[in-house]
Amino acid sequence: xxxxxxxxxxxxxxxxxxxxxxxxxxxxxxxxxxxxxxxxxxxxxxxxxxxxxxxxxxxxxxxxxxxxxxxxxxxxxxxxxxxxxxxxxxxxxxxxxxxxxxxxxxxxxxxxxxxxxxxxxxxxxxxxxxxxxxxxxxxxxxxxxxxxxxxxxxxxxxxxxxxxxxxxxxxxxxxxxxxxxxxxxxxxxxxxxxxxxxxxxxxxxxxxxxxxxxxxxxxxxxxxxxxxxxxxxxxxxxxxxxxxxxxxxxxxxxxxxxxxxxxxxxxxxxxxxxxxxxxx
Numbered sequence: 001x002x003x004x005x006x007x008x009x010x011x012x013x014x015x016x017x018x019x020x021x022x023x024x025x026x027x028x029x030x031x032x033x034x035x036x037x038x039x040x041x042x043x044x045x046x047x048x049x050x051x052x053x054x055x056x057x058x059x060x061x062x063x064x065x066x067x068x069x070x071x072x073x074x075x076x077x078x079x080x081x082x083x084x085x086x087x088x089x090x091x092x093x094x095x096x097x098x099x100x101x102x103x104x105x106x107x108x109x110x111x112x113x114x115x116x117x118x119x120x121x122x123x124x125x126x127x128x129x130x131x132x133x134x135x136x137x138x139x140x141x142x143x144x145x146x147x148x149x150x151x152x153x154x155x156x157x158x159x160x161x162x163x164x165x166x167x168x169x170x171x172x173x174x175x176x177x178x179x180x181x182x183x184x185x186x187x188x189x190x191x192x193x194x195x196x197x198x199x200x201x202x203x204x205x206x207x208x209x210x211x212x213x214x215x216x217x218x219x220x221x222x223x224x225x226x227x228x229x230x231x232x233x234x235x236x237x238x239x240x241x242x243x244x245x246x247x248x249x250x251x252x253x254x255x256x257x258x259x260x261x262x263x264x265x266x267x268x269x270x271x272x273x274x275x276x277x278x279x280x
Contacts, residue, residue: 002030003059003107004181005037006173006188006212006280007136011067011103012041014132014168014214019068021102024126026089026109026119028074028081029059032181059107069102089122090115099128099220106135108180111146120158121223124165132168133159133215139172141208152201152211156193157228159215164223168214172276175208186210188280189270195231201275 003011008031031053033041038050049065058081063072075093076083087093090113104126113119123133138149152170159165172191175183191211194201203209229237270276 002032002056002181003105003136004032004183004186005034005041006171006186007107007134008033008041008062010169010171010212010214011105011134012046014134015067015103017045020070022071022073022100023063023067023069023103023105024073024075024097024101025059025105025107026074026123027076027107028083029105029107030056031059031062032056034184036184073101089113089119091118093122093125098125101126102128102131104131104133106133106137108136108138110135111137111148111150114147116148117224124159124163124217124223127217129217129220131217133165133217134213136210136212139209139211140203140205141175142178145178150211152191152213153194153230154228155211155213156195157231158223159213160228161218162221162226164217164219164221165215166218168216170211170213171279172203172270173210173212174205174270175210178208180208180210186280187270187278188212189276189278192275193231195235197275198235200232201272203270205270 032055033053034055038053042050045068046066049062052061060072063069073085074083075085075087075089077086077088079086085097089109104123106120106123110116110119110123123135127133135155138145139151140149142149152172155170156167159167170191170193172189173186174188175186177183180186191201270278
């Protein structure tokens with residue numbers, strides 16, 4: 001994939017007026033912005049870069065001129081796109097890379113890496129305390145794009161305090177085409193933690209979905225000292241899930257299949273206000 005309007009917007013909001021430091025991407029990322037999106041992103045900080053920007057440019061110039069980073073690095077297993085560090089993302093990275101970056105980005109790379117747990121742990125180790133990790137990966141409707149599609153639940157369980165991180169957000173973007181970069185307007189929703197909801201958040205939509213998250217490193221601890229567990233199972237195993245019986249309304253819905261299907265579809269759609277909140 002690459003970085004699109006939503007990714008650039010979120011990262012600019014995070015970066016604010018900061019200058020200096022270092023950024024690293026998994027794979028050498030490109031930037032895909034349409035004319036209207038360029039107008040929306042234009043500011044004193046971004047104007048000089050946008051004046052020279054061309055659709056599909058590599059992100060290096062953006063990170064230096066619009067984000068103010070002093071150092072821009074990229075990691076890839078192959079030199080075919082001139083990454084600055086040639087290394088297997090699916091194997092532990094050299095220890096000297098740990099904690100060297102203010103921002104580490106997976107802009108749609110790790111779904112192509114077979115050993116995902118090692119790859120995401122690498123991304124987490126790259127950032128210093130106070131630095132941030134940003135990820136953008138397929139969530140649904142993109143089977144065949146890579147090895148994997150990811151659940152928001154996974155992001156909540158990976159970027160948690162036990163692994164040394166605090167989440168800023170987990171979001172879902174909906175594309176009108178399977179080519180995410182070609183979609184000009186993507187509705188974006190904040191999605192709740194299933195552990196807070198008290199059950200799974202199932203999403204069913206005909207449109208391809210992207211999950212995006214931003215997390216800050218708050219502790220220097222190795223990730224995955226214990227394996228992440230899906231929250232609803234963990235609650236059951238810990239005995240913290242209270243059994244509940246249906247009230248008369250619930251029993252009525254259960255007894256009428258068309259009504260049950262209606263409420264089920266609603267709970268699995270973006271209309272589920274308990275789980276999702278539209279922000280853009």
